[in-house]
Amino acid sequence: MSDRRLPPALAAAVAERVRPERLGEAAARLSAGYRANLPSRQAVPDAAGVAAYAASRMPATYAAVTAAFDRLAAARPVFEPRTVLDLGAGPGTASWAAVALWPTISSLTMVEASADFRALAGDLALGGPPALRQADIRRGDMVQLAGLPEGNFDLAVVAYALTELELAAAERLVVDLIARVGRIVIVEPGTPRDHDRLMVVRGAALAAGTRILAPCPHAGPCPLPPGDWCHTSVRVERSRAHMRLKGGTVPFEDERYAYLVLESPSLAGTEDENGGRILRPPRLSKHEIVFSVCRADGTVGEVGIASRNRAAYKAAGKLGWGDFLSNDDLN
Ligand SMILES: C[S@@+](CC[C@H](N)C(=O)[O-])C[C@H]1O[C@@H](n2cnc3c(N)ncnc32)[C@H](O)[C@@H]1O
Numbered sequence: 397m398s399d400r401r402l403p404p405a406l407a408a409a410v411a412e413r414v415r416p417e418r419l420g421e422a423a424a425r426l427s428a429g430y431r432a433n434l435p436s437r438q439a440v441p442d443a444a445g446v447a448a449y450a451a452s453r454m455p456a457t458y459a460a461v462t463a464a465f466d467r468l469a470a471a472r473p474v475f476e477p478r479t480v481l482d483l484g485a486g487p488g489t490a491s492w493a494a495v496a497l498w499p500t501i502s503s504l505t506m507v508e509a510s511a512d513f514r515a516l517a518g519d520l521a522l523g524g525p526p527a528l529r530q531a532d533i534r535r536g537d538m539v540q541l542a543g544l545p546e547g548n549f550d551l552a553v554v555a556y557a558l559t560e561l562e563l564a565a566a567e568r569l570v571v572d573l574i575a576r577v578g579r580i581v582i583v584e585p586g587t588p589r590d591h592d593r594l595m596v597v598r599g600a601a602l603a604a605g606t607r608i609l610a611p612c613p614h615a616g617p618c619p620l621p622p623g624d625w626c627h628t629s630v631r632v633e634r635s636r637a638h639m640r641l642k643g644g645t646v647p648f649e650d651e652r653y654a655y656l657v658l659e660s661p662s663l664a665g666t667e668d669e670n671g672g673r674i675l676r677p678p679r680l681s682k683h684e685i686v687f688s689v690c691r692a693d694g695t696v697g698e699v700g701i702a703s704r705n706r707a708a709y710k711a712a713g714k715l716g717w718g719d720f721l722s723n724d725d726l727n
Pocket of ligand 1: 453489
Protein backbone atom coordinates (compact mmCIF):
# COMPACT_ATOMS: atom_id res chain seq x y z
CA MET A 397 0.00 0.00 0.00
CA SER A 398 1.43 3.40 -0.98
CA ASP A 399 1.91 6.22 1.50
CA ARG A 400 -1.34 8.17 1.47
CA ARG A 401 0.04 11.29 3.14
CA LEU A 402 1.03 14.27 1.02
CA PRO A 403 4.70 13.89 0.02
CA PRO A 404 6.86 16.05 2.34
CA ALA A 405 7.83 18.44 -0.52
CA LEU A 406 4.15 19.04 -1.35
CA ALA A 407 3.06 19.37 2.29
CA ALA A 408 5.86 21.90 2.85
CA ALA A 409 4.96 23.85 -0.30
CA VAL A 410 1.31 24.04 0.75
CA ALA A 411 2.23 25.07 4.31
CA GLU A 412 4.56 27.78 2.97
CA ARG A 413 1.98 29.31 0.69
CA VAL A 414 -1.18 28.84 2.66
CA ARG A 415 -1.92 30.44 6.03
CA PRO A 416 -4.88 28.47 7.38
CA GLU A 417 -5.66 31.07 10.03
CA ARG A 418 -6.60 33.51 7.25
CA LEU A 419 -8.79 31.08 5.39
CA GLY A 420 -11.69 30.38 7.75
CA GLU A 421 -14.30 32.14 5.65
CA ALA A 422 -13.09 30.72 2.30
CA ALA A 423 -12.91 27.20 3.83
CA ALA A 424 -16.47 27.49 5.18
CA ARG A 425 -17.74 28.68 1.77
CA LEU A 426 -15.91 25.80 0.06
CA SER A 427 -17.38 23.15 2.39
CA ALA A 428 -20.91 24.54 2.11
CA GLY A 429 -20.55 24.87 -1.67
CA TYR A 430 -19.32 21.31 -2.27
CA ARG A 431 -21.97 19.93 0.12
CA ALA A 432 -24.58 21.65 -2.05
CA ASN A 433 -22.96 20.12 -5.19
CA LEU A 434 -21.88 23.51 -6.49
CA PRO A 435 -19.06 23.35 -9.07
CA SER A 436 -15.61 24.63 -8.06
CA ARG A 437 -16.09 27.87 -10.03
CA GLN A 438 -18.74 28.79 -7.44
CA ALA A 439 -17.44 26.97 -4.33
CA VAL A 440 -13.82 28.01 -4.93
CA PRO A 441 -14.18 31.24 -6.93
CA ASP A 442 -10.92 33.05 -6.14
CA ALA A 443 -7.32 32.74 -4.93
CA ALA A 444 -8.43 32.57 -1.26
CA GLY A 445 -10.79 29.71 -2.15
CA VAL A 446 -8.05 27.84 -3.99
CA ALA A 447 -5.70 28.26 -1.02
CA ALA A 448 -8.47 26.96 1.25
CA TYR A 449 -8.89 23.98 -1.09
CA ALA A 450 -5.17 23.15 -0.87
CA ALA A 451 -5.21 23.39 2.91
CA SER A 452 -8.50 21.63 3.60
CA ARG A 453 -9.25 19.23 0.73
CA MET A 454 -5.95 18.32 -0.91
CA PRO A 455 -4.74 15.87 1.79
CA ALA A 456 -8.00 13.91 1.50
CA THR A 457 -8.26 13.92 -2.29
CA TYR A 458 -4.58 12.92 -2.50
CA ALA A 459 -5.23 9.97 -0.17
CA ALA A 460 -8.31 8.82 -2.10
CA VAL A 461 -6.57 9.08 -5.49
CA THR A 462 -3.54 7.18 -4.13
CA ALA A 463 -5.83 4.44 -2.83
CA ALA A 464 -7.52 4.16 -6.25
CA PHE A 465 -4.11 4.12 -8.00
CA ASP A 466 -3.09 1.31 -5.64
CA ARG A 467 -6.02 -0.74 -7.00
CA LEU A 468 -4.76 -0.20 -10.53
CA ALA A 469 -1.19 -1.08 -9.51
CA ALA A 470 -2.47 -4.25 -7.80
CA ALA A 471 -4.42 -5.30 -10.91
CA ARG A 472 -1.58 -4.42 -13.29
CA PRO A 473 1.69 -4.78 -11.35
CA VAL A 474 3.89 -4.39 -14.42
CA PHE A 475 2.17 -1.20 -15.58
CA GLU A 476 4.73 1.62 -15.84
CA PRO A 477 3.03 4.71 -17.22
CA ARG A 478 5.12 7.39 -18.90
CA THR A 479 2.48 9.84 -20.08
CA VAL A 480 -0.35 10.97 -17.80
CA LEU A 481 -3.35 13.19 -18.42
CA ASP A 482 -4.89 14.83 -15.32
CA LEU A 483 -8.31 16.31 -16.12
CA GLY A 484 -9.83 18.90 -13.78
CA ALA A 485 -6.40 18.89 -12.16
CA GLY A 486 -7.04 21.64 -9.60
CA PRO A 487 -3.76 22.18 -7.71
CA GLY A 488 -2.27 19.04 -9.33
CA THR A 489 -3.23 16.62 -6.57
CA ALA A 490 -3.61 13.52 -8.76
CA SER A 491 -0.45 14.30 -10.73
CA TRP A 492 1.53 14.37 -7.47
CA ALA A 493 -0.05 11.07 -6.44
CA ALA A 494 0.77 9.52 -9.84
CA VAL A 495 4.47 10.44 -9.81
CA ALA A 496 4.80 9.23 -6.21
CA LEU A 497 3.54 5.79 -7.24
CA TRP A 498 5.04 5.53 -10.73
CA PRO A 499 8.48 7.18 -11.01
CA THR A 500 8.50 6.14 -14.69
CA ILE A 501 6.22 9.09 -15.48
CA SER A 502 8.07 11.61 -17.63
CA SER A 503 5.21 13.64 -19.08
CA LEU A 504 2.25 15.17 -17.24
CA THR A 505 -0.53 17.13 -18.89
CA MET A 506 -2.93 18.89 -16.53
CA VAL A 507 -6.11 20.40 -17.91
CA GLU A 508 -7.77 22.92 -15.62
CA ALA A 509 -10.43 25.57 -16.19
CA SER A 510 -9.59 27.89 -13.28
CA ALA A 511 -6.70 30.36 -13.56
CA ASP A 512 -6.32 30.44 -9.76
CA PHE A 513 -6.01 26.64 -9.61
CA ARG A 514 -3.55 26.61 -12.53
CA ALA A 515 -1.41 29.23 -10.82
CA LEU A 516 -1.28 27.22 -7.60
CA ALA A 517 -0.62 23.96 -9.47
CA GLY A 518 2.35 25.57 -11.24
CA ASP A 519 3.66 27.08 -8.03
CA LEU A 520 3.43 23.81 -6.07
CA ALA A 521 4.95 21.82 -8.95
CA LEU A 522 8.18 23.84 -8.64
CA GLY A 523 8.99 21.81 -5.52
CA GLY A 524 8.29 18.47 -7.20
CA PRO A 525 10.29 15.98 -9.27
CA PRO A 526 11.20 16.83 -12.91
CA ALA A 527 7.95 15.48 -14.41
CA LEU A 528 6.00 17.92 -12.21
CA ARG A 529 8.34 20.85 -12.76
CA GLN A 530 8.01 20.35 -16.51
CA ALA A 531 4.28 19.58 -16.47
CA ASP A 532 2.13 21.06 -19.21
CA ILE A 533 -0.50 22.89 -17.13
CA ARG A 534 -3.03 24.06 -19.63
CA ARG A 535 -6.17 26.12 -19.57
CA GLY A 536 -9.01 24.16 -21.05
CA ASP A 537 -12.36 22.51 -20.83
CA MET A 538 -11.75 18.88 -19.97
CA VAL A 539 -14.56 17.67 -22.21
CA GLN A 540 -12.68 19.04 -25.26
CA LEU A 541 -10.02 16.37 -25.74
CA ALA A 542 -9.47 17.47 -29.33
CA GLY A 543 -7.17 20.31 -28.25
CA LEU A 544 -4.74 18.01 -26.47
CA PRO A 545 -1.29 17.12 -27.82
CA GLU A 546 -1.26 14.38 -30.44
CA GLY A 547 -0.70 10.81 -29.30
CA ASN A 548 -2.17 8.58 -26.70
CA PHE A 549 -1.73 8.71 -22.94
CA ASP A 550 -0.84 5.70 -20.80
CA LEU A 551 -3.06 6.89 -17.97
CA ALA A 552 -5.79 9.47 -17.46
CA VAL A 553 -7.09 10.52 -14.08
CA VAL A 554 -10.23 12.51 -13.37
CA ALA A 555 -10.29 13.20 -9.63
CA TYR A 556 -13.27 14.83 -7.97
CA ALA A 557 -14.01 16.57 -11.26
CA LEU A 558 -16.44 14.37 -13.23
CA THR A 559 -18.93 15.27 -10.50
CA GLU A 560 -18.91 18.86 -11.83
CA LEU A 561 -20.00 17.94 -15.37
CA GLU A 562 -23.48 17.39 -16.75
CA LEU A 563 -24.00 13.63 -16.67
CA ALA A 564 -24.28 13.31 -20.48
CA ALA A 565 -20.99 15.22 -20.87
CA ALA A 566 -19.32 12.95 -18.28
CA GLU A 567 -20.46 9.86 -20.23
CA ARG A 568 -19.17 11.28 -23.52
CA LEU A 569 -15.87 12.26 -21.94
CA VAL A 570 -15.21 8.78 -20.59
CA VAL A 571 -16.08 7.12 -23.91
CA ASP A 572 -13.77 9.59 -25.71
CA LEU A 573 -11.00 8.90 -23.19
CA ILE A 574 -11.26 5.16 -23.78
CA ALA A 575 -10.33 5.79 -27.42
CA ARG A 576 -7.19 7.78 -26.48
CA VAL A 577 -5.98 6.39 -23.17
CA GLY A 578 -4.82 2.96 -22.02
CA ARG A 579 -6.09 3.17 -18.47
CA ILE A 580 -8.40 5.58 -16.71
CA VAL A 581 -8.88 6.21 -13.00
CA ILE A 582 -11.95 8.15 -11.93
CA VAL A 583 -12.37 9.20 -8.31
CA GLU A 584 -15.50 10.90 -7.01
CA PRO A 585 -16.97 11.87 -3.64
CA GLY A 586 -18.44 8.78 -1.90
CA THR A 587 -22.04 9.98 -2.02
CA PRO A 588 -25.22 8.29 -3.30
CA ARG A 589 -25.45 10.95 -6.03
CA ASP A 590 -21.95 10.30 -7.29
CA HIS A 591 -22.39 6.52 -7.10
CA ASP A 592 -25.54 6.76 -9.25
CA ARG A 593 -23.73 8.94 -11.79
CA LEU A 594 -20.69 6.69 -11.79
CA MET A 595 -22.91 3.70 -12.58
CA VAL A 596 -24.26 5.51 -15.65
CA VAL A 597 -20.69 6.29 -16.75
CA ARG A 598 -19.75 2.65 -16.06
CA GLY A 599 -22.59 1.51 -18.34
CA ALA A 600 -21.33 3.75 -21.15
CA ALA A 601 -17.75 2.48 -20.65
CA LEU A 602 -18.89 -1.15 -20.75
CA ALA A 603 -20.92 -0.50 -23.90
CA ALA A 604 -17.68 0.82 -25.46
CA GLY A 605 -16.00 -2.50 -24.66
CA THR A 606 -13.98 -1.29 -21.66
CA ARG A 607 -12.69 -3.65 -18.99
CA ILE A 608 -13.38 -2.66 -15.39
CA LEU A 609 -10.39 -3.47 -13.21
CA ALA A 610 -11.88 -2.11 -9.97
CA PRO A 611 -13.95 -1.90 -7.90
CA CYS A 612 -16.52 -4.11 -9.67
CA PRO A 613 -15.67 -7.83 -9.82
CA HIS A 614 -18.05 -8.30 -12.77
CA ALA A 615 -19.31 -6.52 -15.87
CA GLY A 616 -23.02 -6.99 -15.17
CA PRO A 617 -25.44 -4.38 -13.89
CA CYS A 618 -24.64 -3.03 -10.42
CA PRO A 619 -26.55 -5.34 -8.04
CA LEU A 620 -26.85 -2.86 -5.15
CA PRO A 621 -30.46 -2.12 -4.21
CA PRO A 622 -31.82 1.43 -4.54
CA GLY A 623 -30.63 3.57 -1.64
CA ASP A 624 -27.36 1.67 -1.25
CA TRP A 625 -24.19 2.95 -2.86
CA CYS A 626 -20.74 1.57 -3.56
CA HIS A 627 -18.02 3.62 -1.89
CA THR A 628 -15.12 3.16 0.43
CA SER A 629 -13.06 5.16 2.88
CA VAL A 630 -9.46 6.16 3.48
CA ARG A 631 -8.11 7.55 6.74
CA VAL A 632 -6.16 10.78 6.47
CA GLU A 633 -3.94 12.24 9.19
CA ARG A 634 -4.80 15.81 10.15
CA SER A 635 -2.29 18.46 11.10
CA ARG A 636 -3.18 20.91 13.90
CA ALA A 637 -3.66 23.65 11.33
CA HIS A 638 -6.02 21.41 9.39
CA MET A 639 -8.02 20.58 12.53
CA ARG A 640 -8.35 24.30 13.31
CA LEU A 641 -9.41 25.09 9.76
CA LYS A 642 -12.10 22.40 9.67
CA GLY A 643 -13.09 22.61 13.33
CA GLY A 644 -12.06 18.97 13.82
CA THR A 645 -11.49 17.40 17.23
CA VAL A 646 -9.61 14.23 16.22
CA PRO A 647 -6.22 14.05 14.43
CA PHE A 648 -7.63 12.21 11.42
CA GLU A 649 -10.52 12.32 8.99
CA ASP A 650 -12.13 9.53 7.00
CA GLU A 651 -12.49 10.45 3.36
CA ARG A 652 -15.28 8.56 1.63
CA TYR A 653 -14.87 8.15 -2.08
CA ALA A 654 -16.21 6.20 -5.04
CA TYR A 655 -14.02 5.22 -7.97
CA LEU A 656 -13.63 3.30 -11.20
CA VAL A 657 -10.47 1.88 -12.77
CA LEU A 658 -11.00 1.27 -16.49
CA GLU A 659 -8.85 -0.39 -19.12
CA SER A 660 -9.07 0.16 -22.84
CA PRO A 661 -10.17 -2.87 -24.90
CA SER A 662 -7.21 -2.13 -27.19
CA LEU A 663 -4.83 -3.41 -24.47
CA ALA A 664 -4.31 -7.12 -23.98
CA GLY A 665 -5.56 -8.30 -20.62
CA THR A 666 -8.26 -9.97 -18.60
CA GLU A 667 -10.07 -9.15 -15.38
CA ASP A 668 -8.68 -10.81 -12.25
CA GLU A 669 -10.50 -13.78 -10.82
CA ASN A 670 -11.43 -13.10 -7.22
CA GLY A 671 -13.84 -13.91 -4.43
CA GLY A 672 -15.59 -10.53 -4.47
CA ARG A 673 -15.24 -6.93 -3.36
CA ILE A 674 -15.81 -6.07 0.30
CA LEU A 675 -18.60 -3.52 0.32
CA ARG A 676 -18.49 -2.16 3.88
CA PRO A 677 -16.52 -2.51 7.11
CA PRO A 678 -16.44 -6.22 8.09
CA ARG A 679 -18.54 -7.33 11.09
CA LEU A 680 -16.33 -9.01 13.62
CA SER A 681 -17.20 -11.39 16.43
CA LYS A 682 -15.25 -13.94 18.41
CA HIS A 683 -16.70 -16.67 16.23
CA GLU A 684 -16.56 -15.23 12.76
CA ILE A 685 -15.82 -12.36 10.42
CA VAL A 686 -18.68 -11.48 8.12
CA PHE A 687 -18.01 -9.65 4.87
CA SER A 688 -20.67 -8.03 2.73
CA VAL A 689 -19.42 -8.63 -0.82
CA CYS A 690 -20.13 -7.87 -4.44
CA ARG A 691 -19.36 -11.13 -6.22
CA ALA A 692 -17.91 -12.09 -9.57
CA ASP A 693 -21.27 -13.58 -10.57
CA GLY A 694 -22.87 -10.13 -10.30
CA THR A 695 -24.72 -10.67 -7.02
CA VAL A 696 -24.27 -9.21 -3.54
CA GLY A 697 -24.35 -11.23 -0.35
CA GLU A 698 -22.56 -12.10 2.85
CA VAL A 699 -19.55 -14.36 3.35
CA GLY A 700 -18.72 -15.57 6.88
CA ILE A 701 -15.32 -16.95 7.85
CA ALA A 702 -15.46 -18.96 11.06
CA SER A 703 -12.73 -18.59 13.68
CA ARG A 704 -12.33 -22.38 13.81
CA ASN A 705 -10.99 -22.09 10.26
CA ARG A 706 -7.86 -20.58 11.80
CA ALA A 707 -5.68 -19.76 8.80
CA ALA A 708 -8.54 -18.26 6.77
CA TYR A 709 -9.81 -16.30 9.83
CA LYS A 710 -6.36 -14.87 10.44
CA ALA A 711 -5.96 -13.87 6.79
CA ALA A 712 -9.47 -12.39 6.75
CA GLY A 713 -8.59 -10.23 9.78
CA LYS A 714 -6.18 -8.29 7.55
CA LEU A 715 -8.88 -7.44 5.00
CA GLY A 716 -11.00 -4.34 5.18
CA TRP A 717 -13.63 -2.27 3.44
CA GLY A 718 -12.85 -1.97 -0.28
CA ASP A 719 -10.43 -4.91 -0.46
CA PHE A 720 -10.91 -7.91 -2.71
CA LEU A 721 -11.45 -11.33 -1.15
CA SER A 722 -9.24 -13.76 -2.98
CA ASN A 723 -10.61 -17.19 -3.81
CA ASP A 724 -8.07 -18.53 -1.30
CA ASP A 725 -9.62 -16.40 1.48
CA LEU A 726 -12.81 -18.39 1.08
CA ASN A 727 -11.22 -21.81 1.63
C1 LIG B 1 -12.94 19.49 -6.74
S1 LIG B 1 -11.68 20.06 -7.78
C2 LIG B 1 -10.60 18.62 -7.86
C3 LIG B 1 -9.18 19.01 -8.09
C4 LIG B 1 -8.18 17.85 -8.11
N1 LIG B 1 -8.41 16.95 -9.20
C5 LIG B 1 -8.19 17.09 -6.81
O1 LIG B 1 -8.53 15.90 -6.81
O2 LIG B 1 -7.84 17.66 -5.77
C6 LIG B 1 -12.43 20.00 -9.39
C7 LIG B 1 -11.59 20.72 -10.42
O3 LIG B 1 -12.13 20.50 -11.72
C8 LIG B 1 -12.05 21.72 -12.45
N2 LIG B 1 -13.05 21.67 -13.53
C9 LIG B 1 -14.39 21.54 -13.41
N3 LIG B 1 -14.97 21.49 -14.63
C10 LIG B 1 -13.96 21.59 -15.53
C11 LIG B 1 -13.90 21.56 -16.95
N4 LIG B 1 -15.03 21.42 -17.68
N5 LIG B 1 -12.70 21.63 -17.54
C12 LIG B 1 -11.55 21.76 -16.81
N6 LIG B 1 -11.55 21.79 -15.47
C13 LIG B 1 -12.74 21.70 -14.83
C14 LIG B 1 -12.33 22.78 -11.40
O4 LIG B 1 -11.93 24.06 -11.80
C15 LIG B 1 -11.55 22.24 -10.21
O5 LIG B 1 -10.24 22.65 -10.22
